[in-house]
Amino acid sequence: xxxxxxxxxxxxxxxxxxxxxxxxxxxxxxxxxxxxxxxxxxxxxxxxxxxxxxxxxxxxxxxxxxxxxxxxxxxxxxxxxxxxxxxxxxxxxxxxxxxxxxxxxxxxxxxxxxxxxxxxxxxxxxxxxxxxxxxxxxxxxxxxxxxxxxxxxxxxxxxxxxxxxxxx
Amino acid sequence: xxxxxxxxxxxxxxxxxxxxxxxxxxxxxxxxxxxxxxxxxxxxxxxxxxxxxxxxxxxxxxxxxxxxxxxxxxxxxxxxxxxxxxxxxxxxxxxxxxxxxxxxxxxxxxxxxxxxxxxxxxxxxxxxxxxxxxxxxxxxxxxxxxxxxxxxxxxxxxxxxxxxxxxx
Numbered sequence: 023x024x025x026x027x028x029x030x031x032x033x034x035x036x037x038x039x040x041x042x043x044x045x046x047x048x049x050x051x052x053x054x055x056x057x058x059x060x061x062x063x064x065x066x067x068x069x070x071x072x073x074x075x076x077x078x079x080x081x082x083x084x085x086x087x088x089x090x091x092x093x094x095x096x097x098x099x100x101x102x103x104x105x106x107x108x109x110x111x112x113x114x115x116x117x118x119x120x121x122x123x124x125x126x127x128x129x130x131x132x133x134x135x136x137x138x139x140x141x142x143x144x145x146x147x148x149x150x151x152x153x154x155x156x157x158x159x160x161x162x163x164x165x166x167x168x169x170x171x172x173x174x175x176x177x178x179x180x181x182x183x184x185x186x187x188x189x190x
Numbered sequence: 191x192x193x194x195x196x197x198x199x200x201x202x203x204x205x206x207x208x209x210x211x212x213x214x215x216x217x218x219x220x221x222x223x224x225x226x227x228x229x230x231x232x233x234x235x236x237x238x239x240x241x242x243x244x245x246x247x248x249x250x251x252x253x254x255x256x257x258x259x260x261x262x263x264x265x266x267x268x269x270x271x272x273x274x275x276x277x278x279x280x281x282x283x284x285x286x287x288x289x290x291x292x293x294x295x296x297x298x299x300x301x302x303x304x305x306x307x308x309x310x311x312x313x314x315x316x317x318x319x320x321x322x323x324x325x326x327x328x329x330x331x332x333x334x335x336x337x338x339x340x341x342x343x344x345x346x347x348x349x350x351x352x353x354x355x356x357x358x
Contacts, residue, residue, distance in 0.1 A: 062259045063266055065275065078276055086278065087262070091230045091255055098231055107233065108246055110254065110286065117280040 032105040033174035034147035049125035083121030106172035116165040145176025200273040201342035202315035217293035251289035274340035284333040313344025
């Protein structure tokens, strides 16, 4: 993934609307899929090859929650960590478009589709991201979410003030 | 959680619109929160007590993805496992309304808000669930999703046919 060019930690102003972040997520092993499923989502098509073969999936497939996390992790590490992100209000339109099978590399594309400063508080803004993950150009997962990020301008003014988060 | 009364594995017909499933999720330890964060969502307010104390959260808080999974897990085990569920097309309106702090018990309520047979294929229907989790009556997380479930009627007719999944 291409790095940010501005001084870190980054502020709201350092993010460019329309920018696309591209990266790949290596395919999971069957054991990694089964271990996650046993802990969080023990449906038979995520947990057992033989049982999965008798379902419409045809074979073992990752839990959609695991697919979501594996897509989010690299973005979190490479884009969000060294920033003034203060959280997110949720996820919209998480779609599991196809099962993610063992060994399949995910091609992920995250677009910064919109950015706006809070209308109520100038010390923060909202960055709207849209993520699409695919295997061999076939869509596997998509989701949208908003990251709340402090503004350089507002933070300079309110430097000594600790404030509660605000909804987007 | 109260068990189902119909013969298992359950079909679409066995689910009652308006039914509410209630259960509790025990609070997490700080170590469980940090271990999940290190793997999936390493933002400082999920990973380190001291760093979290300097953010608007004020102290260590679980990743919203972990909160989501901990809410889903018991429902999956107690309601979905012994059924003819064939998957879900996604999650709508996942909202992280408040941080989930170590040790706080979550009260979870899942309502079957709507059910309808597929207009295209009578062997399956859509069960729409709305989940709300709270701590001491303060909303912490909410989300909505649809579970695709085979119908007893359609499955009897198409018993020997294996078919691909369909979007909701």
